[in-house]
Every structure is written in C-alpha cells, then in structure tokens.
Amino acid sequence: MLRPYGQNKIMKLTQKLTLAFLLVSLIAIGLAAVFVWATTSIEFNKYIVDQRQGQFVAVVTEYYQANGSWRGVDVALRQQGLLPPVVQPGSKPPEPQPFALIGPNRVVIIPGGQYPPGQKVPDAVTGIPIEVGGVLVGTVLTTGQAPARNVIEDRYLASINQSLLVAALGGALIALLLGLFVARSLTHPVRELTAATRQMARGKLEQRVPVRSTDELGELAQSFNQMSADLARANQSRRQMTADIAHDLRNPLTVIGGYLESLKDGTLKASPERFETMYAEVQHLEHLVEDLRTLSLADSGELVLHRQPVAPGELLGRVAAAYRHQAEQQKIDLRLEVEPGLTETSLDPERIEQVLGNLVSNALRYTPEAGEIRLAARQVGEGLLLSVQDTGSGIPPEVIPHIFERSYRGDFSRSGNESGLGLAIAKSIVELHGGSLRVESAPGAGSLFLIALTDPDYKRE
Numbered sequence: 164m165l166r167p168y169g170q171n172k173i174m175k176l177t178q179k180l181t182l183a184f185l186l187v188s189l190i191a192i193g194l195a196a197v198f199v200w201a202t203t204s205i206e207f208n209k210y211i212v213d214q215r216q217g218q219f220v221a222v223v224t225e226y227y228q229a230n231g232s233w234r235g236v237d238v239a240l241r242q243q244g245l246l247p248p249v250v251q252p253g254s255k256p257p258e259p260q261p262f263a264l265i266g267p268n269r270v271v272i273i274p275g276g277q278y279p280p281g282q283k284v285p286d287a288v289t290g291i292p293i294e295v296g297g298v299l300v301g302t303v304l305t306t307g308q309a310p311a312r313n314v315i316e317d318r319y320l321a322s323i324n325q326s327l328l329v330a331a332l333g334g335a336l337i338a339l340l341l342g343l344f345v346a347r348s349l350t351h352p353v354r355e356l357t358a359a360t361r362q363m364a365r366g367k368l369e370q371r372v373p374v375r376s377t378d379e380l381g382e383l384a385q386s387f388n389q390m391s392a393d394l395a396r397a398n399q400s401r402r403q404m405t406a407d408i409a410h411d412l413r414n415p416l417t418v419i420g421g422y423l424e425s426l427k428d429g430t431l432k433a434s435p436e437r438f439e440t441m442y443a444e445v446q447h448l449e450h451l452v453e454d455l456r457t458l459s460l461a462d463s464g465e466l467v468l469h470r471q472p473v474a475p476g477e478l479l480g481r482v483a484a485a486y487r488h489q490a491e492q493q494k495i496d497l498r499l500e501v502e503p504g505l506t507e508t509s510l511d512p513e514r515i516e517q518v519l520g521n522l523v524s525n526a527l528r529y530t531p532e533a534g535e536i537r538l539a540a541r542q543v544g545e546g547l548l549l550s551v552q553d554t555g556s557g558i559p560p561e562v563i564p565h566i567f568e569r570s571y572r573g574d575f576s577r578s579g580n581e582s583g584l585g586l587a588i589a590k591s592i593v594e595l596h597g598g599s600l601r602v603e604s605a606p607g608a609g610s611l612f613l614i615a616l617t618d619p620d621y622k623r624e
C-alpha cells in the first residue's frame with residue numbers, strides 16, 4: 164500500500180533522533196566503561212604489587228634474622244609461593260618475577276626481570292633496604308613486572324568487569340528507550356502539523372493543532388493555528404465577496420437589460436429619462452469595476468503613486484468644492500478647517516482626493532439633514548493629519564473592526580455609486596503613502612476618520 168505523502172520522512176526523523184541519542188549515550192557509556200576498567204585494573208595491580216612486596220620483604224627479613232645468611236632463601240620464598248617452582252627441563256620457563264634480592268655487595272641473590280643471578284647492580288638502582296640488627300644485609304628491587312594473580316584475585320577482577328559490562332548494556336538499553344521516547348515526543352507535534360497541513364491542502368482550511376509547549380514547536384503550532392484561522396477567514400470573505408459582486412453586477416445589468424428589451428420590443432418609448440437611468444446603471448458598473456481594479460492593484464503592490472508637493476489647504480478645498488453642491492441639497496453644513504501655515508506635503512493628490520472624497524461621500528450618506536461635516540488639516544509632529552468628521556449616525560462598536568475589511572458586503576440601500584469597497588481602498592492608498600487611516604465613532608455620536616501622513620521628504624527640508 165502507498166503510504167501517505169510525508170510519512171516516510173517523519174518515520175525517518177524519529178529513527179534519526181533515536182539513533183543520535185543512542186549513539187551519544189553509547190559513546191559516553193563506552194568511554195566511561197573503558198576509563199573505569201583501566202583505572203580499576205591499574206589500581207588493582209598496584210595493590211597486588213604492594214601486597215606481594217610486603218610479603219617478600221617480610222619473608223626475606225625473617226629468613227635472614229633466623230639464618231644469618233641468604234643461603235637457602237629461595238627455598239623459603241618458594242614455600243610461601245613468592246617464587247615459582249624450580250623449572251624442570253623441558254617445561255615452560257617461569258614468568259618474569261616482580262622482585263629481585265641483592266646482597267650488601269649489590270650482587271643479585273634472587274634474580275628477577277632485568278636482574279640475572281650473580282650480576283652486580285649499580286648503586287643508582289634503589290630498592291627497599293633489608294636491615295638486621297642495624298646492619299644492611301640486602302635490598303629488595305622492583306623489576307616492574309606484574310606479579311601473577313591468584314584465583315581469588317582473578318575472580319574479583321572478572322566480577323568487576325562483568326558488572327561493568329552489565330551496567331554498560333543496561334545503560335545502552337535505557338538510552339535506547341529514552342531516545343525513542345524523546346524522539347517520539349519531539350516528532351509528535353510535527354506529525355500533527357503534517358496531518359493538519361494535509362487537511363488544509365485538501366481544502367479544509369480551518370485546522371487547529373494542540374499547542375503542547377512553549378518552546379519553538381509550541382510557537383510553530385501557535386503560528387500554524389493563527390495562519391489557518393486567517394486563511395479560513397480570508398477564504399470565507401473572498402467567497403462572500405465574489406457572491407456579492409456577482410449579485411451587485413447583476414442588479415444594474417438586469418435594469419439595463421430590461422430597458423433595452425422593452426425598447427427593442429417597442430413596449431417602452433425611448434426618452435431622455437430612460438437613457439439617464441440606463442446611463443446611471445452603466446456608471447455604477449464602471450465605478451464598481453474601477454474599484455475592484457484599484458483594490459487588486461493595491462493587493463498585488465502595483466498601485467503606483469505619483470507624489471508631488473501639495474498644499475493641504477488646496478487639496479481639501481478641491482474636495483469640499485466637489486461635494487458642496489450635494490451637501491447644500493442635503494442641508495448639511497460642509498466646513499473646511501485648515502491650520503494656517505501648513506507646509507506642502509509630498510503625496511499623490513489624485514489618490515488622496517479619492518480617499519477624502521470617499522470619506523466625505525460616506526459622511527454625506529450617514530448624516531441627516533441639518534448635520535455638519537468638518538474637513539480639517541493640521542500639523543502633528545512631523546506629519547500631516549487630515550480628518551473628516553460628521554454628526555451622523557456613528558458606527559456600532561461591533562462593526563468598526565470590519566469597516567476597512569476587503570470584503571464586499573451586499574447592501575442594497577447603497578446609493579448608485581458606492582461599491583462597498585471604499586474604505587478598504589482608502590486604507591490601501593493611505594498605507595501605500597506610509598500613513599495610517601483610523602476611525603473614532605460611536606452610535607449617535609457621529610464619526611471621525613483620521614488620515615495621518617508623514618512626508619518622506621520632511622527631514623531633508
């Protein structure tokens with residue numbers, strides 16, 4: 164059976180982590196075992212040498228005390244097992260001996276290692292002096308050869324080595340189990356993320372993975388959840404927008420189509436009013452298409468600004484002039500408040516006029532008769548603050564977070580030229596200028612839209 168995409172990789176990651184953990188543990192255990200083994204062997208050999216040396220010195224001293232000479236001392240040493248039995252012809256030569264005995268004249272009496280019988284040993288070679296009655300009668304030399312271990316000593320060393328081996332194997336087993344556990348718990352969130360990503364790839368965008376820790380994996384899970392929620396929301400609003408656009412495109416088309424059909428059939432007579440109605444619908448369609456184009460240009464970062472130094476007062480004056488007639492018709496007081504002495508600011512006048520026009524036309528739409536709309540410009544720090552304030556209906560707090568969204572909401576009470584994308588476009592344009600657009604509003608208290616712009620050339624002046 165074919166494994167789902169990605170599973171092979173995850174399995175491998177677990178194995179790799181387990182193996183890495185095991186390898187590190189094995190190296191550490193191995194090094195520790197070798198070190199303990201070497202130290203134990205060296206110390207144990209030292210102990211045996213010390214012990215044998217003590218015995219050797221004691222036996223030879225006792226012998227000399229009893230006999231007054233070294234003759235026959237080898238027999239006494241053999242009896243105590245401190246010298247190997249006499250070599251029979253044809254049998255294996257004895258092991259090199261760890262100790263040698265020299266007489267007061269430094270001639271070798273009991274040979275061992277590099278000291279053969281009868282040889283005179285130089286004075287520089289020192290050993291343990293054997294004194295009887297205050298007189299130096301001989302010296303015991305150490306040859307550096309390891310003494311043969313007896314059965315008990317061998318067994319002791321073997322049991323230590325065995326314990327070391329068992330400890331090393333036990334350690335390796337624990338390392339393997341721990342490694343497996345750590346690897347699995349590390350890759351578990353990765354597996355969950357992979358499964359969730361696969362679901363997203365199948366179109367189920369709303370996915371949540373549990374956030375199990377505060378480490379990097381936890382952070383990844385959190386970001387993933389955030390991304391998934393954002394994507395799901397964006398997808399939902401895109402769908403809603405498409406449906407609403409289709410709906411709003413159909414309305415004017417139905418009107419125009421209906422008129423044209425009746426005019427063609429002759430059931431309606433052509434009149435300037437009818438053409439005016441059809442033209443208004445065509446304008447509405449044009450406006451909608453233009454808004455969609457602007458938004459998609461802004462989305463793809465292709466909206467180009469034509470900046471030039473602009474006097475804020477003149478800019479606001481042009482916007483006010485464009486809407487003065489409509490305001491008078493609605494009996495709304497359209498006021499202009501421009502702080503004196505404002506410097507010119509570098510901006511795209513057409514685009515900023517489009518933003519202000521949109522804000523003023525919204526204000527006109529939501530402000531009842533005898534209301535007031537104030538268009539203002541003032542300097543704030545190094546920036547320019549433009550504002551459009553009305554005494555209209557205000558915006559409910561739950562609506563405020565959504566008014567700048569790039570979602571298109573069907574609103575059939577909308578007047579002819581509104582696309583419902585106005586604030587989204589306004590925000591894009593202001594942000595493209597490096598500025599910000601925000602709103603302060605409450606139901607019944609009117610709305611205040613604030614455009615904060617900073618002149619990119621300001622510091623150079």
Ligand code: ADP
Nearest residue numbers: 525526529557558566581582583584585586610
């Ligand atoms: P449209 O006005 O065509 O719906 P906009 O993007 O311009 O689209 O505005 C979005 C929403 O913000 C409006 O539907 C309205 O609910 C709210 N809004 C905007 N300006 C005002 C205002 N001056 N007073 C009250 N509500 C407003």
